[in-house]
Amino acid sequence: MKNLEIFKESEKYMPGGVNSPVRCFKGLNFNPPIIKSGKGVIIKDEDDNEYIDFVLAWGPLILGHCDEDVVKAVQETSSKALAFGAPTKLELDLGKFMCENLDNVDMIRMVNSGTEATMSAVKLARGYTKRDKIVKFAGCYHGHFDGFLIEAGSGVMTNGIPGSLGVPTGSIENTLIGQYNDKKQIIELFEKYGNEIAGVIIEPVAGNMGVIKAEEDFMETLRELCDKYGALLIFDEVMNGFRVAFKGAQSLFNVNPDLITYAKIMGGGLPCGAYAGKREVMENLAPVGGVYQAGTMSGNPIVMAAGLATLTKLKNNLEYYDHIEKMGRKLEEGVCEISKKYNLPAVMNRVGGMLTVFFTDLKEVKTYDDVKTCNVKRFNRYFEHMLKSGINLAPSQFEAVFLSVKHEEKHIDAYLKAFEEFAAKEIHC
Ligand SMILES: Cc1ncc(COP(=O)(O)O)c(C=O)c1O
CATH class of the missing domain: 3.40.640.10 (Type I PLP-dependent aspartate aminotransferase-like (Major domain))
Known part of the structure; x- marks a missing residue:
């Protein structure tokens, strides 16, 4: 069975086809991939598509999949x-x-x-x-x-x-x-x-x-x-x-x-x-x-x-935290540079290996009211573009991106490449 067939069948037996509401792509016009395996930071779906995973089971897998x-x-x-x-x-x-x-x-x-x-x-x-x-x-x-x-x-x-x-x-x-x-x-x-x-x-x-x-x-x-x-x-x-x-x-x-x-x-x-x-x-x-x-x-x-x-x-291996910090800083700096280059209003908040790109016109995001100013439609376009480029993110503006010990420079580069393509497309929207 392939992604779509499994999801449609799941909808018959489980409300929304899922066992936790955040997993279904509500508000998006496509269905979630059905994941069958993961190793390190790469996960694979039932259509054999591969993604670099920045969700990590919603945080737990700091050592990567199947350490x-x-x-x-x-x-x-x-x-x-x-x-x-x-x-x-x-x-x-x-x-x-x-x-x-x-x-x-x-x-x-x-x-x-x-x-x-x-x-x-x-x-x-x-x-x-x-x-x-x-x-x-x-x-x-x-x-x-x-x-x-x-x-x-x-x-x-x-x-x-x-x-x-x-x-x-x-x-x-x-x-x-x-x-x-x-x-x-x-x-x-x-x-x-x-x-x-x-x-x-x-x-x-x-x-x-x-x-x-x-x-x-x-x-x-x-x-x-x-x-x-x-x-x-x-x-x-x-x-x-x-x-x-x-x-x-x-x-x-x-x-x-x-x-x-x-x-x-x-x-x-x-x-x-x-x-x-x-x-x-x-x-x-x-x-x-x-x-x-x-x-x-x-x-x-x-x-x-x-x-x-x-x-x-x-x-x-406490140096793992230095590695994660280094990868996080690279991602943060890359996103800020690209947003500036394309004039894409965005605020990046990061603490170590957890971060969020907020699509807002504000200069900083410090409160719940600040968060509510985000452009959710833009987030949804970003999410779709990233997923189709092989970058797996949480399907919501109001969640975090997670990094693991197994993320390397090449994975961050892949994220930034996809982000730049998105930013370039977005300014023409
Ligand atoms: C801060 C915080 N507390 C509690 C929970 C609930 O944990 P669980 O989903 O394991 O019940 C979560 C879940 O994401 C969380 O992020």
């Missing part, structure tokens, strides 16, 4: 341990590795996805503080947990959905919306609700409204407010963790979180998640404390093995 050490760990573990629902040494190995190598992580709880991690961290913050309200920021996405599905980024924003149907009013009445990088607004929110706020959750480097880094003094203000009012500060590092730096986004700021959520890279490409933080808070989880959270597959041996292989390889 030999990760595959070996999966193969070796799966021959003797699929699942037990009992404690294993592998859980200890990955848990201990993360506690020893990350700041502000005394204890950790493994789960199966980023959504589960953020949802559980919020429950823990509520249980610990005995309060109900949570602050989330417009444009940040923390998974499909009911309480977070308002003003969310990622697929919710791409599909133009203000929230989600099926979310009872009661589930969101304790969600307060903050404005990213707006100190004044968050201070006012705390002045009004401070004594009811259990926690503030934030992507320190937002990736789900496109890439925007929080400003240092904004993050410091969040810490001060949480301390002053007795709320917990939760860093959602599902995307940032082990990506923007080995020690994650928290190493980019002079601010310590109380809880941190992880997923994506920490599972080496397998379904994973974790939440972690200070002992005093984490010991409120059952069976030690009264906050109940459980999971049949949590700490699955194969996932733990893939995660451990990935994180160990990263730790033993």
Whole structure:
């Protein structure tokens, strides 16, 4: 079966033909390629087209597709341990590795996805503080947990959905919306609700409204407010963790979180998640404390093995981050040069190996309102041109481009060549 035939058949059995809405090309006038294999940065579809991949499974594959050490760990573990629902040494190995190598992580709880991690961290913050309200920021996405599905980024924003149907009013009445990088607004929110706020959750480097880094003094203000009012500060590092730096986004700021959520890279490409933080808070989880959270597959041996292989390889090769930075800088400089040459209005935001080209007339993009000025139709033309030129990107203006250890100069050159062709075509539109 070829791409189109598989997609049409999939539409009969799965809503939209997909298992996650961001994968279907809504708003575009063509169908997604059906991917059958990947090695390094090259993925292949069922029509045997090859693409240089800048999606990397939406972030996890920082070592590239089918890294030999990760595959070996999966193969070796799966021959003797699929699942037990009992404690294993592998859980200890990955848990201990993360506690020893990350700041502000005394204890950790493994789960199966980023959504589960953020949802559980919020429950823990509520249980610990005995309060109900949570602050989330417009444009940040923390998974499909009911309480977070308002003003969310990622697929919710791409599909133009203000929230989600099926979310009872009661589930969101304790969600307060903050404005990213707006100190004044968050201070006012705390002045009004401070004594009811259990926690503030934030992507320190937002990736789900496109890439925007929080400003240092904004993050410091969040810490001060949480301390002053007795709320917990939760860093959602599902995307940032082990990506923007080995020690994650928290190493980019002079601010310590109380809880941190992880997923994506920490599972080496397998379904994973974790939440972690200070002992005093984490010991409120059952069976030690009264906050109940459980999971049949949590700490699955194969996932733990893939995660451990990935994180160990990263730790033993910290120069990988220099390589990714170098590739990122080359891509950034190239895009800026080409945009200038062709007079194409665009802003490039980049933090290490995650970046977004925003098609906007603004000079900088720092807030959710800035993001909303983007020319989505232009993005869609860009996306189509890039895909047809063999460059696989996330199909939305409000997402990030990801780089891996396996991206080389030639891959960045191929991206820039396609981008220049697009820019040349676009000024004649
Ligand atoms: C910052 C952030 N938090 C949470 C999630 C949800 O993770 P998952 O899709 O594994 O449930 C995502 C997913 O992209 C994310 O980017």
